Amino acid sequence: MNITLPNFTGVGVLIVGDVLLDQYWRGLTPKISPEAPVLVVKVNHIEDRPGGAANVAMNIVSLGAQPYLIGFLGADEAAKSLRKALDNVNVICDFISVDNYSTIIKTRVLVRNQQLIRLDFEEKLEGIHSELIHDRIYKFLPHIRAIVLSDYDKGALANVQTIITLARNKGIAILVDPKGNDFSRYYGATLITPNLHEFEKAVGKCKNEDDILEKGTRLMQENSFSGLLITRSEHGMILLQPDQNPCYMPTQAKEVYDVTGAGDTVISVVATSVAAGYTLEESCFFANIAAGIVVGKIGTSTVSAVELDHAIDMRLKEGGRMIDEAQLMIEIRKSRQRGETIVMTNGVFDILHAGHVSYLSNARKLGDRLIVAVNSDLSTRRLKGMSRPVNPLVNRMRVLGGLKSVDWVISFDDDTPKRLITKILPDFLVKGGDYKCTIEEIVGSKEVLDNGGSVRVLNFEDGITTSKIIQRIIRGKDNY
Structure with a gap:
């Protein structure tokens, strides 16, 4: 068998959401502080990586597609770092600069690839006029086949219904990486991709597998979602679609080093594959394999088309002719x-x-x-x-x-x-x-x-x- 990735060249995907900067301070711990019983980290390397909605864009460009990114930034050094990193890989950005607002930064201190502490520098956007985003979306519509809403609950997506309605009216798939306990705000989305914790926050604790399926189906029906993808760490993924049996996808991770940004990778691969004409089931098959790759990397990372293609080939060699439904289609x-x-x-x-x-x-x-x-x-x-x-x-x-x-x-x-x-x-x-x-x-x-x-x-x-x-x-x- 020879399952290969679709050709993503020229496939346009728009990402709208909370943009942030992931910083990594790496160093050694040669001693204990004389001031308090804590480690002293001698920092020898500082690295900035695009995070949040910007990480989704980085994943999409790694696949060979063309991402367009809309979000909010402050007028600060973090914003400059983000703009430079995204411009270097040809992500087309239309940022909205906000006065008296600081770009969100998440700083992680690592020693020998072990995270000691995370420092968050953030403030929630308030009073943002949705027209600022909508005007920019219209500009990109002729170039895109899918929209990703990357919601980190930082204020960029205070009013998502107008975006979802616009996408549906234009026949554009709209995929949501959700946040919070009220998924009804995403009513009418093509697909939402919560992890199990986020899912249970919205529907309540699930006792068993049947409970997940029952509550997931009800959530889909009540909110007119075309699909619900629940990611469950070592238990893989479940894709639910109306009037179809659940599609189970076992985890592909060999070793898990860091789950940071794994959700961004999942939704970026699903969105790009859907934009390329693949079904939700087929797209989630690709995303499941991509997730298995990215959790084996340290920090906010991406998966390239070459890596994904190689992983698919290796899976087929291991599995022979036994195949799951997504692969088969x-x-x-x-x-x-x-x-x-x-x-x-x-x-x-x-x-x-x-x-x-x-x-x-x-x-x-x-x-x-x-x-x-x-x-x-x-x-x-x-x-x-x-x-x-x-x-x-x-x-x-x-x-x-x-x-x-x-x-x-x-x-x-x-x-x-x-x-x-x-x-x-x-x-x-x-x-x-x-x-x-x-x-x-x-x-x-x-x-x-x-x-x-x-x-x-x-x-x-x-x-x-x-x-x-x-x-x-x-x-x-x-x-x-």
């Missing part, structure tokens, strides 16, 4: 762009036997790519009883992925694969000859046929079934 899109036909089948495939191998080989001959959707362990128990499956899901998927005829293996938790089939809409939907029903009764057949596809029933080799193999093992007999 990207592969299908690319396959169809090459003019390839997609074949899909499904089943438990508990004990893989010669009948399965022959059947899958014949299915693959119908087209260029074969997808095998496999019932999860829970789905199998509901279908076959508590004694099944004999082999757990991961083993069943690995065996299927080892077959030359199979291109992609994906699991599903539902009783049937109808949702997956409807989403994929393969050119050929295939079932085995032991499936006792008419073509019209095959799950997903109507959707495939209505889309111009074909539904086929292929014969299994006579007398070979998983149930018979299990019975033979139990009885200890030599014959079927």
